[in-house]
Amino acid sequence: MIRIAIVDDKLRNRRIVAEKLSVSNRFQVIFEAGDGNEFLDKIRTLESSHLPDIILMDLEMPEINGIAAIAIASSLYPAIKFVVLTVFDDDDKIFSAIKAGASGYLLKEESGGVIVDMLLNLWESGAGPISPSIAYKILQMLKTRETPNAGGSEQPDIFQLSQREKEILELLAEGFEYKEIGDRLFISPNTVKKHCISIYQKLHVNNRAQALKIAYMKGLI
Amino acid sequence: MIRIAIVDDKLRNRRIVAEKLSVSNRFQVIFEAGDGNEFLDKIRTLESSHLPDIILMDLEMPEINGIAAIAIASSLYPAIKFVVLTVFDDDDKIFSAIKAGASGYLLKEESGGVIVDMLLNLWESGAGPISPSIAYKILQMLKTRETPNAGGSEQPDIFQLSQREKEILELLAEGFEYKEIGDRLFISPNTVKKHCISIYQKLHVNNRAQALKIAYMKGLI
DNA sequence: TAGTCAATAATCCATTTGGATAGTTCTTTT
DNA sequence: AAAAGAACTATCCAAATGGATTATTGACTA
Structure with a gap:
């Protein structure tokens, strides 16, 4: 079973997402939260063996928005995959979410089958799920950026730590x-x-x- | 009808691609080429009213490779959409192709249905087709790049620290x-x-x- | 003008940390 | 076989930390 947490400020939306996931029996929604604060509080109380595998996170929420929640939680729980699930597709949010540590970015308009397929793929092959229109926007962003700088070589072990x-x-x-x-x-x-x-x-x-x-x-x- | 050109050094591959496109009757393959040179020569002889709408371009070819061909042709014919269609998914090639002017990047392993859907979508909504695994790699690339805050624009303070x-x-x-x-x-x-x-x-x-x-x-x- | 917020300061208390010191066991090297 | 080094465990103690709570000031805002 793949353990899922759903974060969305609308109960109705959470129901819809859970409904879409139920197309497959591989998923188990272990908890839900209505905003970033509630999510961070809930996950902090969990033992590490009970942590979710994947978080489905809406972005527009009161108190703490999804991007901040991802930024914090992805640092604290690097093993968890964070997938944005939202209706918005503005460039800034996409970029911020990715920088914050999101593994994928899906639009709510995607069908249950598509979402399930992509999440299973994320779980099995590690490939982050991305809605096609989002992928295109990412590509456009990449196009306007400069080429990467070659990384420098590191020489660890100078401290003689065992x-x-x-x-x-x-x-x-x-x-x-x-x-x-x-x-x-x-x-x-x-x-x-x-x-x-x-x-x-x-x-x-x-x-x-x-x-x-x-x-x-x-x-x- | 959407006019297509296929560039691939293997005749067999061109046949396969044409076959996949025939799932829809919206496409018309107006010419094919076996390498970048041949492609550039052929397209130069066409009147502007007979230019293809979309080029499906393999990357691994003799003489002039696909990336160079895209770089040249996308400058000469800005209205044409260039879609990479290859078996390779190395980061360097993806990045180079995008910089060269590719609108999309599809893997040959995609089914005919997926390819047709994505090309139709490109034609109708302008959203470039990108295979999911490619999208994920692009996302990873974007993640490791520096934030584009060259001088003035500071990123929003997501943690609200004073x-x-x-x-x-x-x-x-x-x-x-x-x-x-x-x-x-x-x-x-x-x-x-x-x-x-x-x-x-x-x-x-x-x-x-x-x-x-x-x-x-x-x-x- | 009342309310909110950042910054300041203090106290109480339980927990955590850093430091020193003193061991045992096991493996590797000489 | 002896020496060296790692990993392990323990105890004592002082200092630092974190959490909760209360309170004052000044600045900005509704």
Whole structure:
């Protein structure tokens, strides 16, 4: 089963979306939310093993709009796929949503069959679903942009961090605390703490934020 | 009738494409070519009233490849729509083709029905046809490009952080603690803490590391 | 003029963190 | 076999953090 969450301020819209999904029995709507705040609150209370796989997100909502919600949640939950499902197709929103971390952008006018097919495809092959007219707009945007700059070469490992330490540094960057990291790695939080202190020593810093700064700046994560 | 030209170095491929188009009776293949040179020669001999409406262009061809042919012909005949029809989906080719002036990019694996639908749609609404997997790659490309805020236009502040909060977020990212930040800004560490908590609420996180993660990922700092 | 909001400040309290120190176990290297 | 290094665990303690709450000021707005 593919776990879905639906975020839309209109109950009626959520019903319609759920109805369209019911064309297939592969989907299970595990929760719904009426705006970005409610969504972020609800997802924060979920254990990581109960997180949804795909979020269907409307953009026009009170309080926090869908783009901000995607920006926040896609950082916190990188494994979740965010798919915009809206009636709007203005360039700004498309671009903002993609930059915010959306994997796909579907128009509500799409039929249930198309939506189901595209979501299944997203789940199985990782290809983000995009409505044709949206694809065309994206193409137009790309056409007007300049060619990309070739990336520079990185040389990690100058800090002599052990494998375990790198692992823990990544989890620190995720925002986990000692206990949570210990749970994930099946070790004591005391051990996690020991590793952290070793990391700080090797990076020549004395707190987490400084270590994360170096980690981000030097591309360790 | 929509006038079509097919450019592909394999006769067999041209036959297959023509076959797929015959699903609809709206299309008329007015000429074919086996490489870019031949195509450019043939189209040059046509009177402007007999020009094709849409060119279906393979990319891998001898002499002059499809991208070069599109680049030249799209300049000479701006009214003609150029659609890439190929088996390749590498990022470089997609990007080059779009820059060269292609209106669409279809994979040969698409069914005749899909191709016909998309070409009709191109003709009627101007929306360029793009295979879903290509659309996804384009989206990925767009995602990794820099935001087009060359000089004046700042992107909207989706997190609604106040000026002071942004200032403090930057200092947090430097690795400073409440007291140090307070000293720098000439305010009480209590106030700094209050700002931090407000920041966490707006970002929907509950500790510093998570806030920094979003800040780094979303380019707030 | 009343209301809202940003910024300031403080207090209480529980939790988390950083630092130091002291071990054990296991593997790899010498 | 001894040495070195990693990963692991633990305890003590002081400092820093986060959360909730309350309150004052000044600026902008309805």
